[in-house]
Amino acid sequence: MTESSKQPAAAYVAAPRSLHYEFGGPAGALGVTLAVPFFTYWLAFACTEAQCPPWPMSRFIEFHADGLKAMRTEKWWESLWSWEAFAVYMGWYLFCVVCDIALPGKEVQGAQLRNGKRLTYTMNAFSTMMLTFALIGAWTYKFGPNALLYIPYHWPQLISAALAWSTFLATFVFFQSYIGDQMLALGGNTDNAFYNWFIGRNLNPRLGDFDIKAFNEMRPGLILWIVIDFSMMAYQYATIGRVTDSMILTVAFHSWYVFDAEFNEPAILTTMDITTDGFGFMLSVGDLLWVPFTYSYTAYYLALHPKDIGLLGCAGVVAVQLLGYWIFRSSNNEKNEFRLGRNAKNLQSFQTERGTRLLTSGWWGRSRHPNYLGDWIMAWAWCLPCGFTTPLPYFYPIYFAVLLVHRQQRDDEACAHKYKKDWETYKKLVPWKIIPYVY
Numbered sequence: 001m002t003e004s005s006k007q008p009a010a011a012y013v014a015a016p017r018s019l020h021y022e023f024g025g026p027a028g029a030l031g032v033t034l035a036v037p038f039f040t041y042w043l044a045f046a047c048t049e050a051q052c053p054p055w056p057m058s059r060f061i062e063f064h065a066d067g068l069k070a071m072r073t074e075k076w077w078e079s080l081w082s083w084e085a086f087a088v089y090m091g092w093y094l095f096c097v098v099c100d101i102a103l104p105g106k107e108v109q110g111a112q113l114r115n116g117k118r119l120t121y122t123m124n125a126f127s128t129m130m131l132t133f134a135l136i137g138a139w140t141y142k143f144g145p146n147a148l149l150y151i152p153y154h155w156p157q158l159i160s161a162a163l164a165w166s167t168f169l170a171t172f173v174f175f176q177s178y179i180g181d182q183m184l185a186l187g188g189n190t191d192n193a194f195y196n197w198f199i200g201r202n203l204n205p206r207l208g209d210f211d212i213k214a215f216n217e218m219r220p221g222l223i224l225w226i227v228i229d230f231s232m233m234a235y236q237y238a239t240i241g242r243v244t245d246s247m248i249l250t251v252a253f254h255s256w257y258v259f260d261a262e263f264n265e266p267a268i269l270t271t272m273d274i275t276t277d278g279f280g281f282m283l284s285v286g287d288l289l290w291v292p293f294t295y296s297y298t299a300y301y302l303a304l305h306p307k308d309i310g311l312l313g314c315a316g317v318v319a320v321q322l323l324g325y326w327i328f329r330s331s332n333n334e335k336n337e338f339r340l341g342r343n344a345k346n347l348q349s350f351q352t353e354r355g356t357r358l359l360t361s362g363w364w365g366r367s368r369h370p371n372y373l374g375d376w377i378m379a380w381a382w383c384l385p386c387g388f389t390t391p392l393p394y395f396y397p398i399y400f401a402v403l404l405v406h407r408q409q410r411d412d413e414a415c416a417h418k419y420k421k422d423w424e425t426y427k428k429l430v431p432w433k434i435i436p437y438v439y
C-alpha cells in the first residue's frame with residue numbers, strides 16, 4: 001500500500017485543534033468505554049442453560065469440556081482470564097495480519113484526504129475469509145465438530161483477550177499519532193487527551209503500508225464473528241446431536257452479511273469510519289470485541305437454548321431477511337455506482353457548489369439513509385429465529401437503531417458542513433431521514 005500524490009495539495013492543516021465534542025464529550029466517552037466491556041461480559045454471564053436472563057444477576061457461566069453444560073461457580077472471576085486463550089486470540093490476529101500482507105489483492109485508491117492525497121489499499125479481506133473457512137473446514141473434517149468447541153469453553157477468557165488487545169492497540173495508535181507528520185482526524189484533536197484516545201486522534205494510523213484502521217474494521221473481528229457462529233453451531237450439535245433450523249438461519253444470515261461486506265470491501269473506503277473518524281478505543285473495541293462477541297449473540301443464545309421454528313417460521317424470517325438485504329444492497333450499490341461516475345438507471349441528481357452531485361431519485365430520493373433501513377430490517381431477521389422467551393437476543397436491533405440514528409445525525413452535520421446551503425435544498429427535496437413517512 002502506498003501513498004499517491006497525483007492531486008494538488010489542498011490547504012493541509014497538520015494538527016487542527018478540534019473544538020467540538022461528540023458522544024457527550026469526555027463523560028460520554030468514559031461511559032461508553034466502561035459500558036461496552038461491561039455489557040459484553042454481562043451478555044455472556046447473564047444467559048445460562050437454566051435461565052435467560054437470570055434476574056437478579058447472580059449466576060455466572062462456565063463451560064466444562066466434559067459436561068458441555070453451564071454451571072454456577074463460586075470463583076467466577078477465575079474464568080475471566082487465561083494466558084492460553086490470550087495466545088490463541090493473538091494467533092488468530094497474527095494470522096489475519098499475515099494474510100493482509102501476503103495474500104494478493106486489487107490495489108484501490110481511498111477517498112481524497114484533506115491534503116489532496118489518496119492512500120492505496122490492498123483488497124484481500126475476501127480471500128482472507130475464504131482461506132479461514134477452508135482451514136476451518138479442513139480442521140473440522142480431520143478432528144470433528146468438537147474441535148471448534150474451544151471458543152464456547154473459553155468464552156469469557158476470549159472476551160478478555162479481545163478487550164486487552166483492543167485497549168493496547170488504541171493506546172498504541174494514540175501515542176503513535178504524536179510521532180512524525182500524521183494526518184489527524186478533525187474530531188480527535190481536542191484539549192482532552194482521554195477523549196482523543198477514545199474517539200481516535202490519528203485519521204489513518206499505519207505501520208509502513210499496513211493500514212491499522214481498515215485492517216481492524218474488516219478482518220479480525222468481522223471474520224471472527226462467523227467463526228464464533230460456527231463454534232456455537234458445533235456446541236449445539238454436541239449438546240443435542242443435531243442443528244436446529246433457527247440456528248441454521250441465524251448463522252446463514254450472519255455469514256451472508258459478512259460475506260457481502262468482504263466481497264464489497266472497496267465500499268468501506270467511502271464510509272464515515274475511514275474518511276472522517278480517527279482510530280481510537282471506540283473503533284478498536286467496536287471492531288475487535290463488540291462486533292464478534294455481541295453480534296454473534298443469537299447463535300450463542302441458540303447454542304444454550306435450541307429451538308425449531310418450523311417451515312412457516314423459516315419462510316417468514318427468510319422473507320424479512322430478503323426484504324432487508326434488497327434495500328441494503330441495492331441502495332448501497334446505487335450510491336457507490338453513482339459516486340464512481342456511473343448512472344446506469346438514469347437517476348435524477350442535482351449539482352452542488354462543492355462539485356459533487358447528490359441523488360434525488362431512486363432509493364436516495366426516498367430517504368437520506370435508505371441503506372440504514374435495509375440494514376436494520378435484516379437485524380430483525382437475525383433474532384426472530386430465537387423466539388420470544390427472553391428479550392436478550394433482541395439487544396442487537398435495539399442497539400443498532402440507536403447507533404444508526406446517532407450516525408445519521410453525525411452524517412447530517414458533516415454534510416451540512418460539506419455542502420452548506422445545498423444540503424438545505426437537498427433536505428427539502430428528500431425530507432425523510434431513514435424511514436420514509438416515519439422518520
Ligand SMILES: NC(=O)C1=CN([C@@H]2O[C@H](COP(=O)(O)OP(=O)(O)OC[C@H]3O[C@@H](n4cnc5c(N)ncnc54)[C@H](OP(=O)(O)O)[C@@H]3O)[C@@H](O)[C@H]2O)C=CC1
Nearest residue numbers: 270271272335357358359360364369371372375407411415
Ligand atoms: N452493522 C453495523 O454495525 C454497521 C453497519 N453500517 C452500514 O454501513 C453502510 C455505510 O454507512 P455510512 O458510511 O454510515 O453512511 P452512508 O453509506 O449513508 O454514506 C453517507 C455519505 O453518502 C453521501 N451521500 C449522502 N446522500 C447522498 C446522495 N443523495 N447521493 C449521493 N451521495 C450521498 C455523503 O457523502 P459524499 O457526498 O461526501 O459522498 C454522505 O456523507 C450502511 O449500509 C450502514 O447500514 C454502518 C455502521 C454500523
Ligand SMILES: CC(C)=CCC[C@@H](C)[C@H]1CC=C2C3=C(CC[C@@]21C)[C@@]1(C)CC[C@H](O)C(C)(C)[C@@H]1CC3
Nearest residue numbers: 036217260261268271273282283285286287290291
Ligand atoms: C458500541 C461501539 C463501541 C460501537 C462502535 C461502532 C462499531 C461497532 C461500528 C462502526 C461502524 C461499523 C461498521 C461495520 C461493523 C460495525 C462498526 C465497526 C461494518 C464493517 C459491518 C459490515 C458492513 O457491510 C459494513 C462494511 C458496511 C460496516 C461498516 C461500518
